[in-house]
Amino acid sequence: GENVEQHPSTLSVQEGDSAVIKCTYSDSASNYFPWYKQELGKRPQLIIDIRSNVGEKKDQRIAVTLNKTAKHFSLHITETQPEDSAVYFCAADYSGNTPLVFGKGTRLSVIA
Amino acid sequence: EAGVAQSPRYKIIEKRQSVAFWCNPISGHATLYWYQQILGQGPKLLIQFQNNGVVDDSQLPKDRFSAERLKGVDSTLKIQPAKLEDSAVYLCASSRTSIPEQFFGPGTRLTVL
Numbered sequence: 001g002e003n004v005e006q007h008p009s010t011l012s013v014q015e016g017d018s019a020v021i022k023c024t025y026s027d028s029a030s031n032y033f034p035w036y037k038q039e040l041g042k043r044p045q046l047i048i049d050i051r052s053n054v055g056e057k058k059d060q061r062i063a064v065t066l067n068k069t070a071k072h073f074s075l076h077i078t079e080t081q082p083e084d085s086a087v088y089f090c091a092a093d094y095s096g097n098t099p100l101v102f103g104k105g106t107r108l109s110v111i112a
Numbered sequence: 113e114a115g116v117a118q119s120p121r122y123k124i125i126e127k128r129q130s131v132a133f134w135c136n137p138i139s140g141h142a143t144l145y146w147y148q149q150i151l152g153q154g155p156k157l158l159i160q161f162q163n164n165g166v167v168d169d170s171q172l173p174k175d176r177f178s179a180e181r182l183k184g185v186d187s188t189l190k191i192q193p194a195k196l197e198d199s200a201v202y203l204c205a206s207s208r209t210s211i212p213e214q215f216f217g218p219g220t221r222l223t224v225l
Contacts, residue, residue, distance in 0.1 A: 043219060044203070093212050
């Protein structure tokens with residue numbers, strides 16, 4: 001089955017700097033890669049996703065890149081703000097309507 | 113559009129007791145998932161429903177966990193009897209058929225003493 005590895009497990013950045021979180025997946029059949037943000041005690045919130053027919057997707061300060069050959073994808077947050085502090089999870093999915101396989105999460109701390 | 117609803121939000125029980133969780137998915141979402149999230153880890157699938165049928169329950173500990181989705185809308189997840197290692201947040205998520213975006217409920221935080 002699919003296995004998703006996520007790095008780093010913790011990340012501290014100064015406000016205004018960029019943050020990058022990386023994930024690798026094992027199953028080349030996976031073709032949907034969402035990123036979730038989870039604040040303490042709250043539900044995971046979908047912040048951006050990418051499908052395997054696209055190499056990069058951007059939404060304001062957040063971007064995701066996908067390298068299908070290497071089977072890795074990354075989340076990029078620019079101009080970080082204190083409210084970006086949370087745990088971020090990457091996930092992989094076969095084709096929709098199949099269960100997501102999650103990474104272990106990255107705790108991002110943005111220091112003001 | 114209302115989000116995924118779950119109840120209760122918190123539950124504390126003693127080991128060997130029983131507990132049940134309820135989920136109401138987003139209207140029109142045929143696919144429903146139950147995930148278990150242990151502290152410090154990512155969510156892990158327990159069971160997936162498509163309408164009222166089970167699609168994947170390969171990771172559900174069937175000796176103690178059960179779930180149903182009667183009428184293809186609301187779902188309940190039950191644990192009987194609970195063990196200490198069942199302490200976790202139980203998340204319900206839903207999605208539309210053939211559309212991969214999954215939306216999560218607020219979760220039920222279970223503490224087993």
